[in-house]
Amino acid sequence: MIKRAPKTTKSNITLNKTSQNLTLPVTMAYNPQIKTKQELKKMSILEQLEELKQQAVCELDAIDDNKKLDLWRVQYMGKKSRLNEVLRGLAALSIEEKKTVGGRANQLKQELEAILKEKETVLGEKMVSAKGEEAIDISLPGRKPPIGQLHPISQVIDEMCRIFISMGFQVVEGPEVEWDRYNFDMLNIPKEHPARDNMQTLWVDYENEQGERPMLLRTHTSPMQVRVMEQIEPPLRIVVPGKVYRYEAIDATHIPMFTQIEGLAVDKGITLADLKGTLYEFVRRYFGSDRKARFRCDFFPFVEPGVEMSIECIVCKGVGCRVCSNSGWLEILGAGMVHPRVLEGVGIDPTVYSGFAFGMGIERIPMLRYGIDDIRLFYGNDLRFLRQF
């Protein structure tokens, strides 16, 4: 079965169908002066056209909706209309008649088009201004396209990365299963040093030929500092979001897997003042321009000097509350100037280059911002929780 479809659009097909169905009753309904075909035949073509015009104008006056208007158009201007018949019949007429009848017929066609257009405008305005019973209940819910939610942790990572990207940092990612060399040794955390105990490590059940067990789940995103510096010559600026793992008993504030974002900038002439400026700017953009920040000294083996940054408590705005242990401040990240030993380890001359690094736990940020008191909610994946962000 082949159907020759019209070149017009599908909606027009439907409309034509509808009009055909409705033709009969509507034709019956109008103009009492309707003439029989025989009566029409007796009249001259010009008279017929005149009659047609009067009928058309008269009927058009009574039309008050688009459907009827459409029927009117088919009746008087369609392919099977009398006017069209006259126009098609012109060929059979004498030259003289062609001139007069043809001229009149075309004129009538234009007249009809004009009044049709006028009527369409009138009806259109009438439709648009319809009130009362014709207005819809706009309080009914809409047909919503479905929309989901990004996980709150993804949202925070995105926001933070965007800020650092705008400061010239590049986002990179690294392996979650690491060698202890990258996770510890090259970050100036030697074996049998108590600094390792601060990061309770989950080790992989793998033994090398020397009988050592060097594979672990990274305890921080800092191994990427080493990996990147091994590959890229300064100047470099990177941020590394990613998952990290610790041997932690699960409770409201501890989980064995969480997320960090690491930052590193190495170049000639980078100072602690630059670190302070970069992080304060981050705080201003992420937490708002009125959020105060402060540095204090802290120890991380792979930086020297090492600092910790706090921001004014999000909950109490510095007055002191339960969340900030009445200090008015919340610790949010550790940072410092890259330790010369770390630079030396990757073949960067620490007397020529300097750099800063920072690392921040991600979960803590939405916890503080939204007052979430249980970190397990992030990975419990209860949609009633996740859909709130």
Next chain:
Amino acid sequence: MKIPIKWLKDYVDIDLSPKELAHALTMSGTESEIRYIGESWEGVIIGQIAAIDPHPNADRLRLATVDTGSGLQTVVCGAPNLTVGDKIAYASIGANLIDGYTGEKSILKPAKIRGVESCGMVCSERELGLSDEHEGILVLAPEAPLGKGLAEFLSDIILDIDVTPNRPDLLSVIGVAWEVAAITDKKVKLPDLTYDEVGEAIEGQVSISIADQDLCSRYSASLITGVKIEESPEWLKQRLTACGIRPISNIVDITNYVMLEYGQPLHSFDYDKIKTNKIVIRRAQCGEVIRTLDDVERKLTENTLMITDGEKSVAIAGVMGGANSDITENAASILIESANFNSASIHYTSHSLKLVSEASMRFERGIRPDLTVYALRRATQLILQIAGGCAAKGIVDVYPQKYEQKPLILRRSEIKRILGVEFSNEQVLATLKGLGFEVNIESDSEYSVKAPCWRSDINIEVDVIEELARIIGYENIPTTLLSGSIAHQEPNYLMDLKNRVRQTLVGFGFDEVINYSLTNVEMLAKAYASNALQKEPVKLYNAMSAEQEYLRTNLRSGLLAILESNLRHEEGPVRIFELNRIYIKRDNNLPNEPEILCGLMYNPEQEKVWPTNTPPFDFFTVKGVAESLLSSLYVRADFKASDDDSLRPGHQAEIVVSGSKIGVLGEVHPKVAAAFDITGKIFMFELNISTLLSFALRSGGYKPIARFPSVIRDIALVLDNNVTHKQIVDIIKKFSLVNEVILFDVYTGKQVEAGKKSVAYRLLFQSAEQTLTDVAVDKVLEQILKKLQGALGVTLRA
């Protein structure tokens, strides 16, 4: 480390309030808090046990009659250490105490215990917030004034500091005093270390040799004879208790006291038990066993350093003494050890034996050998003062390789290069000298600096620079933005792709979830109909629990588990996805960590809700998601029949891009759904985003917009049931004038014969060169139908 502020004041004047002091220490690198002991002791007074009677109704309880100084009260008490005559802390009704069981603060109320009214309570240390001790009641010194408030006698303000691993010196009161002095611009007052040595020379009496000098760099010792072992005086006991150390006897208490004071751990031996009069420091023999002071038998390896008498071991060096040389009440001759042990060795021993002591905590942080003699002299002096006896002349000091501290050069230019600020000459000198450093001005631009003997963390120039920054204060560091050239950037296509996929799926109504990477093999296998693990997962060596012993090799299991748990409280529809890593084991290498996208769709039969017409939910729903997602990434994918073990046979497809399999999709196998307790159809898609990366986000180039109109023909075809849509489309599309093929109906039923189906297509013909005539189009259509008939037996529907 807990330090009573009163004790700290012995060495440095403090004019800050305790809170200000804690704040100043915190800002300079040592997190500190203040604890007020006795702040809430209103209603707690010093009483004395006057009599003890059995409880009429309970064997384990007794009735204590307490003399409160103003009358007698009967208290029901379960403590085993009730003794008539002891001074105790008596809490009257209404006192604010800590509940010994819950740890919560509570007001003491009158109570009948097993039928006997208890008028108040005799308190344990825990109930007073002094320590966690709750076995027995707190027994006070006999001189405690009867009837007076406990706070007047025992209250204290404790500086509780959290010491970072690089600062063993802050595990000592004097070390903290130096820190306070530097911050507050004060002088430190050190104890006088002189005492009389009236005994015989120590040389003939004690011989010390270090066999393993790599693990013991210095061993100093003194000998005191004729001591009297007693309880320590009250002040000493109080200070130890305040620092969290249990008093034992005068000699042991003094060694602990000096350790707290100087940060140098000491050990005391009953010298009469060292029959050989020799001390030999050597590695343990493999399998050697020692019974330590805590009465536990410990097996050692050759990595552990031992203190021996040349024949048998008497202590595990730097960790804990042996029971065989313990100071008992009959001891008369005491050998005091003040030694320096290798930090890594002590760390190893302490961790492998799971034996962390006050001594090991200090040694493993690395203390300097210079410190031994100061502490030794101080301990000897205090023993003579408190336990009597006489000190042998001299000390033994075996110090094979004297630690020579090379001065560090501190350049002013380096201060500026690292900190971004210049400090004045006065600031540099005052700060470093305040911390006990020796500083010499070498030139206009350089200092030569030597750290004091209690500081083992100052090894390079930048360590000294940090001292300046932290004492002068980070608030005095300026704030500048990075000004160097912007680094070369490589675009991170994978991150871009992941973000795009996440955003698109969210736009499709999917919620993102994140699961733990750690799981177990049962969970991983549960996602497969055969319940068999598909790949061997990476196993942890020291997993916390069997539930989290392996790294996941799929995302499906976790997602199904999430769906299961969410369906407990909601009906659906649920659309979730995760885009994260799985971990694929490799030989002798780190595992592969491909980024996987997995999504689930679940849509239960629902009652009609506004707006009414709900779209169908079937295989083509999930296929549509994958198709739209891929097309948004400019990826053209093919779908092939597949046999994934998680999916229902015959209702699943492999997603193929340029010949590479990048994923699967389909209906979750009913067996798998049942394993997760889910009824109803679940559809799943899974894409390897790492593989997809090489095909995605490459736009297919530009096609000019057609200038000539298209011609449409609708055709209805009848064909065998096994002929696929793809076979038909592939043939039709080979005709160059066909611009588009749109399926608009698939029908099987009465109208067509059995084994056949009817499909209807709309074909759009278009030419880039001309307006097509009906004749030309009909000619091509005829060829198409001929080809379809020849290749697939397709006929035009009548």
